[in-house]
Amino acid sequence: MKAAVLHEVGGVPRYEEFPDPVPADGEVVIDVLAAAVENVDKAVAAGTHYASAKYLGVLPMIPVFDGIGTLPDGTVVGFGNPRLPYGALAEKTVVPAGSYAPIPEGIDPAIATVMASAITALTMKTAAGLQPGETVLVQGATGVAGRLAIQVARLLGAGRIVATGRDDSQLAELDADAVVNTAVSDEELQQAYADAGGYDVVLDFLWGRPTEILLRALTPDEFAFGAPTRIIQTGESAGADLVVPASALRTSGVEIFGAARNLTPESMGESYQQVVEWTRSGALTFQIDRVPLSDIASAWQRTSSRGRRVVVQP
Numbered sequence: 674m675k676a677a678v679l680h681e682v683g684g685v686p687r688y689e690e691f692p693d694p695v696p697a698d699g700e701v702v703i704d705v706l707a708a709a710v711e712n713v714d715k716a717v718a719a720g721t722h723y724a725s726a727k728y729l730g731v732l733p734m735i736p737v738f739d740g741i742g743t744l745p746d747g748t749v750v751g752f753g754n755p756r757l758p759y760g761a762l763a764e765k766t767v768v769p770a771g772s773y774a775p776i777p778e779g780i781d782p783a784i785a786t787v788m789a790s791a792i793t794a795l796t797m798k799t800a801a802g803l804q805p806g807e808t809v810l811v812q813g814a815t816g817v818a819g820r821l822a823i824q825v826a827r828l829l830g831a832g833r834i835v836a837t838g839r840d841d842s843q844l845a846e847l848d849a850d851a852v853v854n855t856a857v858s859d860e861e862l863q864q865a866y867a868d869a870g871g872y873d874v875v876l877d878f879l880w881g882r883p884t885e886i887l888l889r890a891l892t893p894d895e896f897a898f899g900a901p902t903r904i905i906q907t908g909e910s911a912g913a914d915l916v917v918p919a920s921a922l923r924t925s926g927v928e929i930f931g932a933a934r935n936l937t938p939e940s941m942g943e944s945y946q947q948v949v950e951w952t953r954s955g956a957l958t959f960q961i962d963r964v965p966l967s968d969i970a971s972a973w974q975r976t977s978s979r980g981r982r983v984v985v986q987p
């Protein structure tokens with residue numbers, strides 16, 4: 674079969690022949706229809722992700738660990754957890770039986786690869802309890818997940834949406850009520866956050882420097898009855914770590930939660946159904962670039978998403 678094969682840590686996957694997977698007992702071969710290339714896949718392949726050691730111990734290997742495909746009986750499923758060295762960037766992959774779930778009818782397989790990012794945006798509701806009329810700040814709003822989050826915030830009835838990014842032309846494309854460009858000095862950024870606030874909910878795909886400066890902007894200089902701001906940690910595009918001064922929690926009204934807060938099989942199922950309904954009705958739109966597997970090398974090396982997800986279709 675044809676596959677995108679990674680030969681060395683930090684390398685670029687090459688389009689080439691790879692032996693077809695042979696299923697062991699309890700495994701199923703899947704014909705891959707679509708797989709999204711995300712930053713996390715590149716980080717794993719670059720050896721900079723905490724999961725890198727597991728995946729890169731079996732080189733040569735096929736990257737990307739979930740996707741959409743068909744079972745031998747023709748059912749279209751979302752799958753995960755392929756048996757290494759097999760991954761989703763190939764014509765076929767192999768997964769443990771049951772490591773998949775059906776994709777509802779009427780959903781394009783390429784779009785289905787991106788639906789997880791919209792489900793993450795729904796943590797505004799599940800983790801932060803967003804109420805209609807509240808103000809939402811999306812950190813990293815020019816990215817794929819951030820642009821979906823803006824749409825989701827609108828659909829959930831947010832009263833005001835503030836969006837951050839590093840590029841004025843991209844920020845201007847967004848359906849936001851105010852924007853903050855984070856590519857400015859620390860002092861200017863702190864002032865910009867303060868000017869565009871207050872925020873009820875922050876969906877944070879950035880972490881690192883911008884969020885540290887946001888915390889400064891949310892911390893009053895002297896004692897005050899701080900309005901609550903619920904920050905949901907969902908990504909780390911700007912940094913994996915954050916210094917949280919004691920005062921940022923003691924006096925500010927800031928609450929920090931992980932995206933998995935309040936997540937249960939039921940709440941996850943409800944979020945999934947909601948995203949399926951919005952997708953089917955066209956209320957939620959996904960920006961994707963469909964790329965043939967043979968073009969994997971150039972697609973892999975793209976440095977800016979400009980809000981569009983690369984979806985590889987064998």
Ligand SMILES: NC(=O)c1ccc[n+]([C@@H]2O[C@H](COP(=O)([O-])OP(=O)(O)OC[C@H]3O[C@@H](n4cnc5c(N)ncnc54)[C@H](OP(=O)(O)O)[C@@H]3O)[C@@H](O)[C@H]2O)c1
Nearest residue numbers: 793813814815816817818819839878907908909910911978
């Ligand atoms: N928890 C989940 O289920 C989930 C789901 C989806 C995504 N994520 C995570 O969320 C993050 C964003 O994912 P994505 O797919 O939306 O990525 P993306 O399309 O590459 O967007 C990244 C965003 O972060 C900004 N950014 C990147 N580096 C930055 C830096 N050094 N300083 C300030 N801003 C920076 C980008 O700004 P520019 O537009 O200027 O480049 C853009 O707004 C990733 O950490 C991803 O793993 C998590």
